[in-house]
Amino acid sequence: MELQLENLLPTESVSFERVPTSVFRNADEASRAVALEIAHLIRYKQAAGQHVVLGLATGSSPKKVYGELIRLHREEGLSFRNVISFNLDEYYPMKPDAIQSYHRFMREQLFDHIDIQPENYHLPDGTLPLEDVRAFCEQYEQKIEALGGLDFQLLGIGRNGHIGFNEPGSHISSRTRLMTLDAVTRQDAGGDFGGIAKVPRRAITLGVRAIMNARRVVLIAWGEHKADIVKSAIEGPMTELVPASYLQTHQNAKFVVDEACASELTSRKTPWLVQEVNWDRPMIKKAVTQLALSLNKPVLQLTNRDYNEHGLSDLLAEYGSAYDINIDVFNWLQRTITGWPGGKPNADDTHRPERAQPASKRCLIFSPHPDDDIISMGGTFQRLVDQGHDVHVAYQTSGNIAVADDEALRFIDFVVDFNKDFQLDEAPAKEIFLKAQAFLRTKEDSEIDSPEVRQVKELIRRGEAKATCRFVGIPDENVHFLHMPFYETGTIQKKPLGEEDIQLTVDIIAQIQPHQIYTAGDLADPHGTHKVCLDAVLEALERLKKEPYMQDCWVWMYRGAWAEWAIHEIEMAVPMSPDQVLQKRYGIFKHQSQKDGVVFQGSDSREFWQRAEDRNHETAELYNKLGLAEYAAMEAFVRHHFL
Known part of the structure; x- marks a missing residue:
């Protein structure tokens, strides 16, 4: 008799959903539930003296699932000796030790930390000669079938609805094969490879047929950037244009999503x-x-x-x-509209978003990257300064991985030539630049930047942030660079939030003792840095909330380059005139390394200043459509109540 695992995941089934769907408060809770289901299955099979065959996925979504499985292994004795696994896919061509390789991903994220036997985990081979790929794919499926099929298949979902690398157009009966990657998939992978031009055009993927034959399928998805496609897969028609929608016909499939990802579902919207x-x-x-x-x-x-x-x-x-x-x-x-984001002095503030007193406030703006402050709230930033508030900016990460290699090399060449022409010889600094220069001139696509290169790229972004603050009118002593350690991996994949990250955040709040905090609440950021930075701020607030100075502190959350607050969520809207829109644009221009085809452009071809202006214009247009005053643009905020 098969183990019934449904009670481990809360089912939320309504008429609009064509496949069972569980919505959790956040990705952490959801990942723990999915890992617990996998653990129960492993233990059930162990008790019966049987092996268990798992289909595993890669990417950012399953990382916390794997982290919880590792914890269960280390702390609760979960053994993987009876586990046989098959991964969904691998880029082609791809060396197994390349930083973008799914072989490397699985070793680092799971296999090297548990007691699974090396001969029991299987992944597509991205090093095969092209003429051998077809035979390999046939043998890959035959191995799964010989073991009785997949007991459990873990899936993610691409923004175009792909599962594995079964791109739109894949038939429900498609077999394991070499697949040409969709443009959206390659755009989304561009950050991992340092630009879309370096992303492989093909990948080996387990076919839809093998996925659908699994006895249990759980698809996980986190964040607002997946909300639209998840709605299509769950509530839309079953279609080859959204391969994930095939799960509507599976007898034992479930979508597991967080609240942000569920935001477009009818039951939420x-x-x-x-x-x-x-x-x-x-x-x-x-x-x-x-x-x-x-x-x-x-x-x-x-x-x-x-x-x-x-x-x-x-x-x-x-x-x-x-x-x-x-x-x-x-x-x-x-009553959400105000031209006084720091509060209007000597005014009745009964229905205003912010307090009138104190008339001059200490304001602390947290910026996850060195340009989020000006991109997301540049108009408000300028207003706070112009209206006499004591404004501080805390740049949470270096942002160094978002600097293109050729931009860094241009900067290095200038410094090296400057030292040579003016016969300057400060050995430590010169050595850093010479090492960085030599590394970049011979850098392979699969290599992580050297420490010297990351240091140079950080200097570039730090200089741009300082230039923006000078442009707005912030004195040097009010500019703070936290350099949070979680970010410093040299790759798009970051370390978990750590105690040092949180303590840096606690310390800057305690130092400034602000009346206002502005922080990024952008859960649509597809790379996750904003979410980690927000978590650090929220934890710092929890630790400091009993301090006397925090009793008069209000926290406002802004969105980033990826999305805006929904109109019904907005609690403070700061209008901008056409001149103020231009002023904000010029502030964004100070970040020269982020112009003209940046590393993390994503699927949106617009530059960041264009995204910001369009988003701010659209917010103003919504207010106008609802019958309120017409403005050129608006920046929007939601208040976070932490006391």
């Missing part, structure tokens, strides 16, 4: 359509703004009929009339 809801202010604001935007009507023009015909009859019954609802929501939106 419009919960009043699937269940009774508590009509508090946030829910009313969400429902009414969505209704107005969907009907292309200002809030004050919504009618009783609009509410009744779009699933909001319960809200209408509670209020009595559309007119009363409309007035309240309009006022709530109006």
Whole structure:
């Protein structure tokens, strides 16, 4: 009799979802639940004297699952001696020791830390001659079938809906094969390879057929950048254009996602359509703004009929009339708008987002990378300075991996030639630049930057951050570089948040004793740095919340280059005039290393200043569509209540 594992994952099933879906508060909790299910399966098979065949995935999503499995092995005695594993895919061509190799990924993230037998884990071979690939793929599937098939398949999902490297267009009966990678997949991998031009164009992937034959399939996905495709896979039609949607027909499949990734699901986005809801202010604001935007009507023009015909009859019954609802929501939106992000002195602040007192505040802006401050809140940044507040900026990471090699080499050549022409010979500094220069001139694609190169790239980004602060009007003593250690791996994959990272954050808050903190709340950042930096700030706030000076501290969260707060979430909107938009653009231009085809461009071809302007314009346009004043642009914030 097979072990029933469903009780380990909370199932949330509603009519809009075509495959069982579990939503967890965050990726940590979700990963622990998935790892626990795998552990129960392993132990169940061990008790029966049987092996267990696992299908494993790579990428950022399963890393915390593997981390929890390692913990279970070390602390709770979970053995992997009866485990046989098959990985989904590998780039082609790819050497197994290359930093982008999935062979290396699996060793570093799992295999080297558990007692699985080396002969029991299998991965596609990216070093084969092309003429041998077909036979290898056939043998790979035959090995799985000879063992009785996959007991459990762990999956991630690409932004285009791929599973493994089964790209859009893959048939449900597709076999293990060499696959040409989709443009979106290669764009998303560009950061790992130092640019899309270096990403392999092909990969070996386990076919959809073998995945669908697994007795259990769990697909995991984290973050807002996966929300749209996850909705398509769960609620949309089954189609080869979204290969993950094939799981709708699997008899024992489940999607496991965090709240951010679930944000577009009907049960989250419009919960009043699937269940009774508590009509508090946030829910009313969400429902009414969505209704107005969907009907292309200002809030004050919504009618009783609009509410009744779009699933909001319960809200209408509670209020009595559309007119009363409309007035309240309009006022709530109006009161979020302020040109005084630090509070307006000598003004009635009853309905303002920020307090009037103290009139001059100490403000601490946390910037995950050296340009997030100006990109995400450059207009607000300038307003705070112009309005007389004591503004500090804490740059949390060096941002060095986002500097292209040729940009670093140009900088190094200048320094080396400068020293030569002016006959300067400061040995330690000169040695750093000469070593970095020599490394970059012979660097292989698979190599991690040397310490000297990372130091040079950090200097480039630090200089750009200082230039931005001078441009805005921040004195040098108010610019702080935390250099958080979690970031300093030289690759896109970072270390977990550590005690030193948190303590650096605690120390800067204690030093400044701010009345306002601004921090990145951008969970749409596909590389995860913003999330780790936010976690450090939140933990620091938890540790400091009993300090007397923290009782008068308000925390505002901004978004980054990837997305903006939804209109119903915004609690402070700072408008910008056309001149202020240009001023912000010029501030972003100080970050020259991030212009003209940056390392982590992603799938968006616009430069960061263009993304920022478009996003700020779109926010202002939403307010205008809802019937409020028309502005050129707006920056948006949500308050975090930590006390």
